[in-house]
Amino acid sequence: MTSELPAAVQQLIAATNSGDVEGFLGSFSDDGVVDDWGREFRGREAIREWSDREYIGKQITLDLTSSAVAGDSATVTTIVGGNGYNGPSTFIFDVSGARVSRMTIRE
Template identity: 35%
Template sequence: MLPNKWPEAIANFVSASNAHQTDAMLAAFADDAVLTDDDRIFEGKAAIRKWSDDEYIGSRVSLTILDFSLEGEEASLRVEINGDYPNGPYIFNFSFRLENDHIKSLFIS
């Protein structure tokens, strides 16, 4: 459950991810958003969709929020990720930068 204080874009990202709804997840991003995962950079919604189809929603991801922080337009989630991954679950940090009520960047570490 997401607290009311969370930015709508992040709440939408998490709920769409857990519901495996790619279009709804992408709607949380700005058109020119950048996603960085495992030292790879995905620029724009088409590249983020490909990443998601191959490695995220395509892997039937499930996020459990462990921690959350927000400072201005910067937000951080610590998540446990399950899905069709070998040797899971995994713990990751998702660092978001927000702009105009959308995710401008997401860095996964």
């Protein structure tokens, strides 16, 4: 994992790859948002429900191919694996303090 990524992003990616839903949810601020191709899930309960259906529940893995950090934003290019979508994807993480405030998923 790239050491320049904010700790909250590193934690979120590690939790994703290990299937740790509590660690994944703990990476987000209380009012965090997942934007999955324009569909927004706000707050930990909504994120958990989305994750159970489409993310951790699908045993998603993220194999990082590149990353860039600019201010409080990190962009990570990955190859997604698991039992759902498989292929390249870009994740944009907005970080506020020690937590991810927004995770945006794009192609």
